[in-house]
Amino acid sequence: MEKQVEAIVEWLRQQLKQSGAKGFVVGVSGGIDSAVVANLIKRAAPENSLGVLLPIYTKPEHMTDSQKVIEKCGIDSLTLDLTESHNVMYSYIQDQLKGKNEFNESTDQLAGANLRARLRMSALYTVATNYNYLVVGTDNAAEWYTGYFTKYGDGGVDILPIVDFTKSEVRELAKYLDVPEEVITKAPSADLWEDQTDEKEMGTTYDRIDAYLGGEEIPEKDKDIIELLHKRSAHKRDPLPQYKRKS
Structure with missing residues (x-):
């Protein structure tokens, strides 16, 4: 893990050089993936890394875990509560659709739930623009x-x-980076709705x-689920379809 961490940190520094950005920003959710990334960017750019907490109807325990991650890795932080923004925007959209009976x-x-994720993304990019930082993702291979x-x-x-x-x-990366134990062992959740967990949803x-x-080898049922999820989500990974005009 030491070699892996050193390689990732060096790669992160190369991204800064290539992009001309000054540092990194990541949304810290209280989950293991964002905790690992927060630690990695702090190592790569100690003075120019930022962890942003983005609660939207977020449970207190998730906020507590986020704060523990921030404090333990020593990264600079910012909290932007987007609950009211989400409520105002989604209620307005719902009212307009209901007015059309649609x-x-x-x-x-x-x-x-998707609006929550997209509001968080918009907030992160607004902060990133302010500092000339790169927005760092937390997706793992699975x-x-x-x-x-x-x-x-x-x-x-x-x-x-x-x-x-x-x-x-x-x-394993989290253990090496000394992420709080309760963050490592908690059930993964994207915090999209009440009592939502990743594995329950998938x-x-x-x-x-x-x-x-x-x-x-895994059970056939799980293999079918995984391949179906992969097929359905291809549009998220593939380049956008582009119409090529006729000559």
Whole structure:
């Protein structure tokens, strides 16, 4: 892990040189992936790294975990509570759709959750522009393969330093980086709605996704779920379709 951390930190520094940016910003959620990234960018740019807490109806325990990560790795921080912004914007959109009798209750939870992720992305880029920083993503290999991220939300970033690492490898990185134990062991959650967890939403576990990505045999049911998630989310990873005009 020491060699891996050193290599990532050097890669991060190269990204700054190539882009002309001054530093890094990451959204800190209280989860293991953002905790690892916060530690990595702090090592890469000690004086020019920022962790941003972006609560939207966020449980106090998630905020507590976020603060523990911030304090332990010593990164500069900023808190932007977007709860009211989300409420005002989504309520307005809902009212307009209801006025046209076209409001779809079956997609209400997902639409509201995706708006949370996209508001957070917008806030991070606003902060990044202020400092001339790069927005650093927190997706790991399992999330990338299954598409477990919001398009133009938490998937809207400049660089992805841990996207080649499985969830189990991220846990090892977290232990090496001395991330708080309660953050390492908590159930992964994107904090998109009440009592939401990643594995409950995906229908499989990170351990099985990691095993599948490593070429191991897993139950057929889990294999089918993983491949379906991968297929459905291809549009998130592929370049945007572009019409080529006729000559």
